[in-house]
Amino acid sequence: MKINSLPTVVLASCVACAAQTSFTAESISEAFTKGEAHLNLRMRYESVTEDTSAGDNTGSAVTLRSRLNFKTDGYQGFYGFVEMDDVSNFTGSANDSVNGKTAEPLIADPVGTEVNQVFLGYKNWDTEFKYGRQRLTLDNHRFVGHVAWRQNEQTYDGFTIANSSVDKLKLNYAHISNVNRIFGESSPVGDTKMDTHLFNANYTFAAGSLTGYAYLLESDDNFAGFKRMDTDTYGVRWQGKTGIVAYNLEYASQDSAGDNPADYSADYMLAEANISVAPLVIGVGYETLSADDEGFFITPLATLFKFQGWTDNFLNKGLGNISEGINDAYLTVSGVAYGMSWQIAYHDFSSDQDNASGDSDLGSEFGGFIAKSWGAYSAELRYANYSAGDSTPFNGGGLTLVDTQKLWLTFNLNF
Template sequence: MNGHTPGPRATLIAATFTGLSAASTLALAADTPAATPSAAQDNLSVESTASPASTEESLGFADSLSQGAATLGFRARNETVDVDGADAVDLASLRTRLTVTSGSYHGFSALVEMDDVTHLSDFEGGVADPEGTEVNQYLLSYQAGATTLKYGRQRILLDNQRFVGGVGFRQNEQTYDGFTISNTSLPDTTLFLAHINNVNRIFGENSPLGDHDSDTYLLNGGYGGLSAGTLTGYAYLIDNKTAPVFSTDTYGLRFAGSTGSLSYQLEYAIQEAAADNPADYEADYMLVDGGYKLGPVSLSAGYELLGADGIAGQFITPLATLHKFQGWNDKFLGGGTGNIAGGIEDIYVSAGTSLAGVKVALNYHQLNSDDARASGMDQLGNEYGFLVAGKLGPVGLSLKYSQYVADEFSVDTDKLWLTAQAEF
């Protein structure tokens, strides 16, 4: 059984808090103007010269609430899943989302977001969009200068969502209960820290898989002052009380940027089992990705590795937006871990363009085992994807298709999604 080493973990978190606190202090000092005779004289005419802060102060709490906003969104989808050797499954569903935000009062604001997912056809399983009504987000925010604090249930999307995301493609989004602080007062730098006590997963609160009790810290810092791109370092310290096999410590570096028609991503991370995880392993993650824009066509290719430590364990990403990676067919979810025994190598290419305002994209994935001795497999399978998306007035429309051709892992599977969405 593994355990966090209290010293380094506590030191890392404390250092991050200290850095954010120092940056916040500098930001507040910089944002506080010095009193001058001319400033005092200007303030005599409140109507014509009042700053946003002083106007906000004069409005009062009730007035700040009236400055809020509400949006109502609908997303209808029909998903068809055809697994070789089984009957095809078809589910039509409608997600209704109401989002209400308040105005700002002395830097404080609030947000409440409700989701309802209704099945429009019989549910036969095989589609991860359960019926239900729940609070997707509810949070209190406070902004002071370059520092923003949020407490409550909230959306957290870090970098490309490979490690922490919201699984926004599904009708029921993944959100997080906890506290976050972000700061941008240092030049070209963004610092982020979160403590998470619960993960609201896509399966809904009525499912035993819907909530994961957690004592998790997420640390992420990015520096964008380099001409070639943004350098990001992170530490994701997951202590999952509900599913201890998800408990890991992950440390990594990411570099992403572009120059002219060329874009690129490089990333490396190392992970070890942590907290009450019954496994004892250490595994690597690696990403090399390049893109090139050739007139109206965007081309990209890449290599992604979620490695394995023999039969001891493999690199997992339980908080990721897994649908974005390793193909849209979701063949390698691994029970929510995002990997399977022996690890996964993903070699992929994609092409995309826009024709008369309609987005068209194609992609291909060759998926292999990282450690054939641990998995008992070498070539896992191939996947082909196709997407067409556009707008008809205020309504967004899309058709997405994915075909998984099995080699040594799982069976052939076809999936088709037809989606229409609008927000008012």
């Protein structure tokens, strides 16, 4: 196991110091004895079928993620946290991103054991500081997320500050030195060294909340393609509610920066509403990641599974967009019945610009899930079916879209 960009002294401190706002421990040893350990087991069956020109290409995997963590009690404002993950594969055959089975469908859950989180925290003055490897999410995960859907989640090595000293105002800053990606330590792209600054400020009004952000990404890694992450993104997000309608409006602009091989300026736009009509919630939305002749808007730190459908056809090596840009019009219907939550979703995709053949149809996706929790247990069944539509070849990294069906059955147990 390796831990990039974290000094040994900090790792030792994470295991030797502790805190919560209660500051209940009277000594370092008591901080350990009053700490809490938790174990999570997540078993998943995933199957993929791709309807290629040569016939159906199928893959499946049964994986288990075992997660054990420990958080010390608080001592003079300090606390420590450490979390270990192990991913095992029991049966099935698929491309897990590192096993060399590139002819089979991708199920990006490589086996391995690693440190998922280890950090030293401090709370005081309505502020929380964290230094080390940590989970980091901002807003709806569109720009910064932890990709919790995959068995090996994405975490960040760095320093974060969260402040709420001013009433109704929340300030967040993060400096990221390394991204621990979902592909694991055995992959050449499992880590991305960075010198990235993230700023996020949110203020709550009577009618909703306003967020402004600046995400300044710079890759310090010379691996091919990582310099494409060098971008400056500035945006604003409004979340409001009126009557039975909750809505989100967001706009961001992005420019290439640093050593980015592209030279471009592109926009991001989101408009969505969720209408509560008991017992249903009906959601409608439209999202655009635009492109110009020199480049396209990217979100390489996002939880991409949450966006543009669940079959992940538009990941484009983790950039989250293709060279022509993507428009996503979507409709969801969700509710709760017999103690189970459920949702059905439909997406219609088109490119922001026509491709080289003059086409813009990126196809559509239909999917749904049903989930239930009881005590320490939870289970979910999810399905998604993507239809490629009239236009399959697009320019983004040689992307070719094919009809895809995916099925997941997931069980969780928490101790």
